[in-house]
Amino acid sequence: MDTAIYASRRRRNHISVAASIAATVIGLGWLALILGSLFWQGFSGLSLRVFLENTPPPGSDGGLLNAIVGSLIFTVLAVAFGTPIGILAGTYMAEYGRHARLTHVVRFINDILLSAPSIVVGLFIYEVMVRPMGHFSGISGAVALAVIVIPVVVRTTEDMLLLVPDTMREAAASIGLPRSLMIQKVAYRAARSGIVTGILLAVARVSGETAPLLFTALNNQFYSTNLNAPMSSLPVVIFQFALSPYKDWQKLAWTGALIITLAVLALSITARALSAARKTS
Amino acid sequence: MVEVTWQGPDVSARQNVEDRARALNRLRLSDDVFRIMTRSAAMFVLAILGGVILALFLGSLPALREFGFGFLVSESWNPVTEKFGALAPVYGTLMTSFLAMLIAVPFGLLIAMFLTELCPKWLRRPIGIAIELLAGIPSIIYGIWGLFVLAPFLQQYIQPPLIKTFQNVPGLSALFEGPPYGIGIFTASLILAIMVLPFVTSISRDVFDAVPPVLKEAAYGLGCSTWEVMRYVVLPYTRVGVIGGVMLGLGRALGETMAVTFVIGNAHRISTSLLAPGTTISATIANEFTEAVGDLYTSSLIALGLILFVITFVVLAIARYLLMRIERRIG
Numbered sequence: 001m002d003t004a005i006y007a008s009r010r011r012r013n014h015i016s017v018a019a020s021i022a023a024t025v026i027g028l029g030w031l032a033l034i035l036g037s038l039f040w041q042g043f044s045g046l047s048l049r050v051f052l053e054n055t056p057p058p059g060s061d062g063g064l065l066n067a068i069v070g071s072l073i074f075t076v077l078a079v080a081f082g083t084p085i086g087i088l089a090g091t092y093m094a095e096y097g098r099h100a101r102l103t104h105v106v107r108f109i110n111d112i113l114l115s116a117p118s119i120v121v122g123l124f125i126y127e128v129m130v131r132p133m134g135h136f137s138g139i140s141g142a143v144a145l146a147v148i149v150i151p152v153v154v155r156t157t158e159d160m161l162l163l164v165p166d167t168m169r170e171a172a173a174s175i176g177l178p179r180s181l182m183i184q185k186v187a188y189r190a191a192r193s194g195i196v197t198g199i200l201l202a203v204a205r206v207s208g209e210t211a212p213l214l215f216t217a218l219n220n221q222f223y224s225t226n227l228n229a230p231m232s233s234l235p236v237v238i239f240q241f242a243l244s245p246y247k248d249w250q251k252l253a254w255t256g257a258l259i260i261t262l263a264v265l266a267l268s269i270t271a272r273a274l275s276a277a278r279k280t281s
Numbered sequence: 282m283v284e285v286t287w288q289g290p291d292v293s294a295r296q297n298v299e300d301r302a303r304a305l306n307r308l309r310l311s312d313d314v315f316r317i318m319t320r321s322a323a324m325f326v327l328a329i330l331g332g333v334i335l336a337l338f339l340g341s342l343p344a345l346r347e348f349g350f351g352f353l354v355s356e357s358w359n360p361v362t363e364k365f366g367a368l369a370p371v372y373g374t375l376m377t378s379f380l381a382m383l384i385a386v387p388f389g390l391l392i393a394m395f396l397t398e399l400c401p402k403w404l405r406r407p408i409g410i411a412i413e414l415l416a417g418i419p420s421i422i423y424g425i426w427g428l429f430v431l432a433p434f435l436q437q438y439i440q441p442p443l444i445k446t447f448q449n450v451p452g453l454s455a456l457f458e459g460p461p462y463g464i465g466i467f468t469a470s471l472i473l474a475i476m477v478l479p480f481v482t483s484i485s486r487d488v489f490d491a492v493p494p495v496l497k498e499a500a501y502g503l504g505c506s507t508w509e510v511m512r513y514v515v516l517p518y519t520r521v522g523v524i525g526g527v528m529l530g531l532g533r534a535l536g537e538t539m540a541v542t543f544v545i546g547n548a549h550r551i552s553t554s555l556l557a558p559g560t561t562i563s564a565t566i567a568n569e570f571t572e573a574v575g576d577l578y579t580s581s582l583i584a585l586g587l588i589l590f591v592i593t594f595v596v597l598a599i600a601r602y603l604l605m606r607i608e609r610r611i612g
Contacts, residue, residue, distance in 0.1 A: 112597045
């Protein structure tokens with residue numbers, strides 16, 4: 001009797017442990033498979049031309065220059081618009097209104113915005129910018145991405161400022177530093193690497209975002225840096241080229257996907273290294 | 282002479298006091314300005330949410346006025362006759378997300394169990410980091426992989442045997458009938474499952490890690506096996522957090538656009554077969570919005586966006602509420 005129960009418990013444990021290991025191997029293996037085929041397909045198309053020539057019409061050679069430049073512009077503008085608002089809002093939550101009702105509400109809403117569907121953000125900007133302006137434009141794409149940057153920055157700024165010990169704030173206050181200066185000269189400085197990490201994560205997040213750009217910035221086959229006109233971006237070009245029937249376009253889509261993945265991985269690894277360095281120091 | 286010596290310090294002292302008052306005033310002003318700026322920025326976050334809801338509502342008014350409640354229950358989607366209904370995309374969204382979670386949750390929990398209980402210490406960090414990095418990969422990458430690698434593979438090797446195996450099983454045959462298209466609800470669910478797997482795994486691992494070691498050690502001390510510790514100690518203790526993590530993953534899956542758009546097939550119909558092409562709310566919007574002609578068409582698509590936002594808002598709100606509860610307990 002007892003040995004039977006013991007054996008069945010042991011069996012059950014063996015099965016679950018085996019299932020756990022199998023799940024890890026399958027799950028990680030699958031993800032490795034995706035990265036592997038991405039590298040395989042993407043590297044074969046990677047050449048200098050990709051960075052020097054514009055997107056081609058079907059059937060001829062070309063690169064992704066206009067898309068890469070467009071993506072860089074979008075990212076820079078989105079961070080430029082979104083970061084100040086995000087940092088200020090995070091500052092309010094961690095410094096001024098730590099126990100205020102507003103802070104709790106904002107934290108809750110911000111966490112929802114953090115994982116809200118990005119295509120809805122595209123619709124929102126379409127309604128408030130594209131429709132009133134009467135045409136698609138690069139600037140509306142940048143604003144759409146800024147809406148995605150803000151929650152990421154708010155979250156990390158608040159978290160990082162809360163990690164700054166209050167004794168530092170008290171020390172600053174005791175030598176007569178006004179609160180705003182205390183925040184700017186002491187708290188920001190202590191939390192700097194954490195806040196930079198947050199910005200890097202935000203950049204990683206928006207550099208692959210496609211949905212918000214589809215009907216705000218649209219796409220542009222030609223090199224254009226005019227913010228008042230449709231502008232090209234890597235993700236949208238990948239979307240368009242991958243779904244096209246042309247082999248050259250599909251190849252370029254793979255190459256673009258590889259470029260984005262490498263950029264995102266580099267950004268997240270840098271962010272991780274930064275926060276790790278902060279923890280050990 | 283005397284007057285001068287008496288006046289000197291007096292004048293400079295008064296000067297000093299005035300300077301100091303001016304400096305203090307300036308500081309007070311900049312202090313107020315900074316405080317008001319941070320407060321307005323915090324309010325701005327709320328304004329974004331309000332703006333999103335308001336803009337979507339106003340944008341979808343024409344469609345809601347035209348179709349009324351029928352919009353939610355009608356399956357037709359005909360741009361030519363301008364008859365639009367949300368049922369097919371809503372069904373596709375819920376179905377793909379449900380199937381994706383059905384696959385991703387057991388996998389995520391088992392991987393989290395491996396990471397917290399079974400994994401050798403030196404392997405724990407690299408695997409954890411790998412999973413977190415994968416969570417950051419943009420969804421369009423999963424989409425392009427699904428279209429060029431997964432869909433052809435499923436079409437050739439997985440779907441024909443599935444169809445053959447189940448064609449004579451009553452009940453299940455309806456789920457796996459029709460030609461193997463490669464793209465469709467089934468493929469989209471698989472891609473979604475792979476995409477949300479890192480989220481579910483990393484949150485489950487975090488909440489499993491938060492179980493006080495004393496509890497687990499006590500159970501091990503009583504002679505419990507690893508599985509029994511997981512099943513009767515860790516899972517009950519972390520239930521709320523795990524459900525929160527699952528809901529967070531579900532919120533992602535519901536709103537996911539690019540990974541699905543590539544492989545869903547964009548067909549506005551509801552079929553019982555999982556192998557048939559379908560559509561989701563986000564895929565419909567992504568595919569059709571820029572080509573939508575006429576106000577009613579555009580407005581119907583925005584109404585779809587509103588429905589999506591409401592669904593994800595509710596799911597994410599529940600997720601955050603549950604996670605907040607467990608955070609309070611731990612903290």
